[in-house]
Amino acid sequence: MEDKTNIGLTAAEMSGLWTQYMGDTIVVCVNSYFLEKVEDEEIRPIIKWTLDTAKENVSIMQELFQKENFPIPIGFTEQDVNTKAPRLFTDTFFLKYLSQMAVSAMTASCAGLTVVTRPDVVTFHKRILNKGVELRDRTRDLMLKQGIYVKPPYIPIPDKVDFIENQHYLTGFLGKKRSINSQEITHLYFNTLINAIGKEIVTGFGQTAQNEDVKQYFLRGKELAQKYVDTFSNFLTKEDLPAPSSGSAVLDTTASIFSDKLMMFHVTTMVATGIGYYGMALAASPRRDLGLKYISIIPEVALYVEDGANIMIKHGWMEEPPQAVDHDKLIQN
Numbered sequence: 001m002e003d004k005t006n007i008g009l010t011a012a013e014m015s016g017l018w019t020q021y022m023g024d025t026i027v028v029c030v031n032s033y034f035l036e037k038v039e040d041e042e043i044r045p046i047i048k049w050t051l052d053t054a055k056e057n058v059s060i061m062q063e064l065f066q067k068e069n070f071p072i073p074i075g076f077t078e079q080d081v082n083t084k085a086p087r088l089f090t091d092t093f094f095l096k097y098l099s100q101m102a103v104s105a106m107t108a109s110c111a112g113l114t115v116v117t118r119p120d121v122v123t124f125h126k127r128i129l130n131k132g133v134e135l136r137d138r139t140r141d142l143m144l145k146q147g148i149y150v151k152p153p154y155i156p157i158p159d160k161v162d163f164i165e166n167q168h169y170l171t172g173f174l175g176k177k178r179s180i181n182s183q184e185i186t187h188l189y190f191n192t193l194i195n196a197i198g199k200e201i202v203t204g205f206g207q208t209a210q211n212e213d214v215k216q217y218f219l220r221g222k223e224l225a226q227k228y229v230d231t232f233s234n235f236l237t238k239e240d241l242p243a244p245s246s247g248s249a250v251l252d253t254t255a256s257i258f259s260d261k262l263m264m265f266h267v268t269t270m271v272a273t274g275i276g277y278y279g280m281a282l283a284a285s286p287r288r289d290l291g292l293k294y295i296s297i298i299p300e301v302a303l304y305v306e307d308g309a310n311i312m313i314k315h316g317w318m319e320e321p322p323q324a325v326d327h328d329k330l331i332q333n
Contacts, residue, residue, distance in 0.1 A: 009068055012115035014322040018073060020108065020128065021061045022319070025075030026266055027054035027101070033257060036083040040091040042146070046138050050098055053131050060124060074319055080262040086253040088204045092148055093249035099139035100197050104273055105132030152189045153241040155182060177287065180239055184290055187281035189244060192232040194274060196246045199225035201270070204250045205263040213311055214260045221267060224304060231293065261317040268308035275301050 009017070031051040038044050065072045089097075109129035116122050143149035180188070199222055206218030233243035258266075275298055282294040312318040 007118050009070070009121070010115075010117065011322070011324070012112075013118055013121045014070070016108075016112040016116060016125065017061055017064065017121065018321050020112075021058065021065075021073050022075050022265065023108075023269070024054045024057045024061070025073075025077070026262060027051070028058065029076050029078070029081040029258065029262060030266075032078075033081050033083050033085070034094050037087045037089075038091055038094055040095075042142055043091050043095050046098060046135070046142065047094060049138070050101075050135060053135075057128070057131075060127075064120065064124070076259075076262050076265075080259040082255075082257055085208075085255045085257040086251075088208060088251055088253050088257055089200070090249045090251070093200055095139055095143060095146075095148070096197055096246075096249075097201070098135060099143065100194060102132050102136035102139060104270075105129075106136065107273065107276070150193065150244045150246075153185055153236065155185065155241075177289070180235065180287060180290070183284040184281075184287060185236070185239075185241065187277075187284055188232045188235050188290075191274075191277060191281060192229055192236070193244045194277065195225045195228040195232070196244060198270060198274070199229065200246065200249045202267060205258070205267065207250065207252075207254050208257050209260050209263060210256055211260050211315070213314075214264060217264070217308060217311055218267065221271070221304065224300070228297065231297075235290065235293075261312070261315070264308055264312050264317060268305050268312070271301060271308070272305050275305070 028051060031047050031054065034047045035044070035051060038047055062072055064070075105128055109125045109132060112125040113122065113129065116125055140149060202218040202221035202225060206215055206222060209215045209218060233245075236243040278294050278298050278301070282291055282298075285291050285294065309318060
């Protein structure tokens with residue numbers, strides 16, 4: 001029987017912990033700044049709870065890394081944030097941002113739980129999942145209370161069970177299209193929402209970035225996010241369904257708040273996660289015009305992520321995740 005008291009970390013477990021560590025050190029930096037700037041006393045406790053949770057996660061992972069003689073990632077520190085800098089975002093943005101980060105945490109933890117095996121790592125990913133659910137609940141409840149939560153569209157309840165009878169259900173280019181179904185509506189709504197929030201993030205980051213290539217990268221991201229908001233919204237409005245919208249949440253400061261290194265990592269990670277959302281939407285959208293749209297977007301977004309990685313490599317900002325042994329290189333040397 002396998003000795004469960006002395007089990008090494010698998011590649012999947014290393015990957016999950018390394019990625020979570022990088023993400024939680026960003027959460028600490030971002031929410032330290034948010035906590036310094038927030039004025040709404042209903043939002044403040046949620047920011048404080050998120051900050052404390054991230055610090056606890058970092059501490060747990062540091063202990064685990066030390067136990068395994070695993071080099072603790074550098075991640076992001078107080079050197080990557082200036083909490084005394086002027087205010088960049090509104091309180092409403094803080095709340096919406098945290099709500100979206102809760103979704104990302106739940107997505108990552110669920111993915112992690114499908115591939116990890118060591119009991120302590122399984123327990124840790126369950127913690128991340130539970131905390132993500134709690135953060136989503138806290139932010140949703142407060143947004144509903146404050147009247148700023150944008151619900152998905154309503155559609156009529158079917159009056160009977162029906163079956164698809166012909167391939168017209170799949171068409172989407174020529175002739176009359178069928179109405180979009182509830183799954184397609186859900187993904188269009190969600191992808192509109194995340195791009196609207198993403199646009200606010202890259203707009204604020206672009207205003208406060210220090211390097212010109214980083215500024216231009218975020219400007220390009222702003223244009224892409226607006227393009228996708230318009231694309232997904234149009235599919236909904238053509239069906240006489242409401243699309244999520246957001247007002248401007250970015251103020252006019254241009255002072256340096258977060259390091260360019262932190263902002264680049266945050267945005268490229270966020271956009272890479274979005275590729276997964278588009279993949280899920282593609283799988284759940286049988287109408288051909290929708291499927292083709294997601295197919296066209298995915299490589300465009302992947303190229304944007306790659307260009308971001310190149311910028312980080314150029315500036316020496318990209319920390320390397322754990323890798324397999326290159327035996328061929330060892331033999332040659």
